[in-house]
Amino acid sequence: MAWNLDADKPIYAQLVEIIQMQIVSGQYKAGDRLPSVRELAAEASVNPNTMQKALAELERNGLINTQRTSGRTVTEDNELIRQTRTQLADEYIKNFFLMMKKLGYSEEEIISLIKHAAEEEK
Amino acid sequence: MEALAELRGLTKVFGNTLAVNNMNLIIPRGKIIGLLGPNGSGKTTLIKMMNGLLMPTAGTILINGQTPGVATKAKVAYLPERTYLQNGMKVCDIVDFFCDFYEDFDRERAFTMLSNLAIPFTAPLKTLSKGTKEKVQLILVMSRRADLYILDEPIAGVDPAARDYILRTIITNYNENSSILLSTHLITDIENILDEVILVRSGQILAHMEVDQIRTEYGQSVDAYFRRVFAC
Numbered sequence: 001m002a003w004n005l006d007a008d009k010p011i012y013a014q015l016v017e018i019i020q021m022q023i024v025s026g027q028y029k030a031g032d033r034l035p036s037v038r039e040l041a042a043e044a045s046v047n048p049n050t051m052q053k054a055l056a057e058l059e060r061n062g063l064i065n066t067q068r069t070s071g072r073t074v075t076e077d078n079e080l081i082r083q084t085r086t087q088l089a090d091e092y093i094k095n096f097f098l099m100m101k102k103l104g105y106s107e108e109e110i111i112s113l114i115k116h117a118a119e120e121e122k
Numbered sequence: 123m124e125a126l127a128e129l130r131g132l133t134k135v136f137g138n139t140l141a142v143n144n145m146n147l148i149i150p151r152g153k154i155i156g157l158l159g160p161n162g163s164g165k166t167t168l169i170k171m172m173n174g175l176l177m178p179t180a181g182t183i184l185i186n187g188q189t190p191g192v193a194t195k196a197k198v199a200y201l202p203e204r205t206y207l208q209n210g211m212k213v214c215d216i217v218d219f220f221c222d223f224y225e226d227f228d229r230e231r232a233f234t235m236l237s238n239l240a241i242p243f244t245a246p247l248k249t250l251s252k253g254t255k256e257k258v259q260l261i262l263v264m265s266r267r268a269d270l271y272i273l274d275e276p277i278a279g280v281d282p283a284a285r286d287y288i289l290r291t292i293i294t295n296y297n298e299n300s301s302i303l304l305s306t307h308l309i310t311d312i313e314n315i316l317d318e319v320i321l322v323r324s325g326q327i328l329a330h331m332e333v334d335q336i337r338t339e340y341g342q343s344v345d346a347y348f349r350r351v352f353a354c
Contacts, residue, residue, distance in 0.1 A: 038294060
């Protein structure tokens, strides 16, 4: 199954987001070895050079390390993973508020709607 | 490292028609490049010249530093727009045929791909559907360990599931020294696997950009960009 990618955003940026998500959600745990660029590219159905670029970006952020002999591994820095999680959450919330405000809701209304939805989830 | 292919001032005239008009192009190694353009924009003429099937009216083509000929054909795997295989031949005989013809042909890879796509080895080509014939031809071309793969409309008649398989095969098979140049109108299906796209209009190169560059600059997919640029 190819990864679900949007048509209007750069592919590499979306790959970065998806892999971040896989790490934050524990699909790849701290210290885990990642599949090779080619394997990941085939899994996502994207160009290997684009996947390489996404992994390089994650390396710069410190979320991924390159081992000389054993390929790439997820960082063992749990604090960094937690920070990434908070960052992602902030972004989602920002986007959510943006969309809700477009629909004409005030901040108080949005919060009360969220509370209501959370009640129903239970 | 030297470019894989280099085109300079390439021009082709048919009678009164200027099919390819002063094209300059460098194809680096290790890239998957889409050749996109409306019907009649010169894509197939360009491809035929690169494969030595048409002589340029003016300009030069160098592949691995050589003009198209016997030496480049040993290094270029070409999928033409129309099939040239004998309808009466069996699939396995055609594989043998390619084995004899091309030193870089990987027989095992061909049979693996044939069985993954459930194509019967002993079936005569004429008993296969149009789409299956296309798959056979593409498998033969992709089973070579060539430097340059030139594919003219490779997935047009192939069903979506097989298309995914073929794209995955392209991703996993090519190496950093080889490149793939493919022409297609099915941009949405292939744009995620491309490094770069070349847009041609009226025999000229309109743009040569990375896929993510188009998405970043214009905020739209290559498919949407194409529809906008070439809107009728």
